[in-house]
Amino acid sequence: MGQPVNPQPLHARDAKLGGMSGFTRDSKHYGDRLVYEALGSKWDRYHSHCGCGQDWLSAHAEPAGFTVVRKGSGFVALVGPGLTEGVDEDRLTTNALWEAVTGRPGVQNWFEPVRTFDRSPESETGTKSIRTEKERAVRRAQDAAQRRAPITPAQLGYLQKLVTSVSRQQFDEALTSAVKGSPVEARRPDEKTAQVIERMTKLTARKLIAALVGEK
Numbered sequence: 554m555g556q557p558v559n560p561q562p563l564h565a566r567d568a569k570l571g572g573m574s575g576f577t578r579d580s581k582h583y584g585d586r587l588v589y590e591a592l593g594s595k596w597d598r599y600h601s602h603c604g605c606g607q608d609w610l611s612a613h614a615e616p617a618g619f620t621v622v623r624k625g626s627g628f629v630a631l632v633g634p635g636l637t638e639g640v641d642e643d644r645l646t647t648n649a650l651w652e653a654v655t656g657r658p659g660v661q662n663w664f665e666p667v668r669t670f671d672r673s674p675e676s677e678t679g680t681k682s683i684r685t686e687k688e689r690a691v692r693r694a695q696d697a698a699q700r701r702a703p704i705t706p707a708q709l710g711y712l713q714k715l716v717t718s719v720s721r722q723q724f725d726e727a728l729t730s731a732v733k734g735s736p737v738e739a740r741r742p743d744e745k746t747a748q749v750i751e752r753m754t755k756l757t758a759r760k761l762i763a764a765l766v767g768e769k
């Protein structure tokens with residue numbers, strides 16, 4: 554379930570974060586994880602058309618499978634499927650989070666850079682290229698693990714409610730597209746919807762939720 558939220562004092566670069574949000578690697582705050590630092594005011598604005606009156610983070614982002622790994626002044630650092638997990642780092646977009654928060658398809662067709670703040674001592678000596686090779690191997694292993702990560706409790710609870718408001722046909726269509734190319738098998742004969750949901754991965758559950766929210 555991700556790392557606990559650990560409030561930390563501001564550092565120079567956090568103060569400069571200002572009006573920006575973005576994909577970040579910062580060994581000091583996040584270890585070797587890729588995170589998305591989401592500016593609260595920006596995502597509040599994206600969420601304003603929803604009209605649910607709730608908080609975009611707890612009402613939409615967390616149920617869709619995103620996890621807060623740090624809270625800062627005006628921003629939260631998120632990890633999650635399709636945003637920082639199971640993604641190609643050369644093709645990063647916020648479409649997965651957008652879909653969760655707005656209930657509309659993500660249409661970002663340009664790719665975001667990663668801001669890297671490397672504070673490890675090796676980066677100042679001559680061993681960078683060796684470390685980079687190691688990092689690639691670590692990231693490949695992380696990618697593989699992320700693709701197999703099971704559905705989160707927040708996703709499960711949300712999906713259990715969501716399926717009561719769609720037809721079986723709508724569910725099965727959404728399921729088919731959500732599990733395409735994934736290790737999750739289609740519905741087995743006589744398998745109940747509740748059972749299908751329980752064996753989904755975090756990544757496929759995120760896609761299923763996005764598709765079903767669009768159907769409502």
Ligand SMILES: [Zn+2]
Nearest residue numbers: 562563564567
């Ligand atoms: Zn800092």
Ligand SMILES: [Zn+2]
Nearest residue numbers: 603604605612
């Ligand atoms: Zn809402």
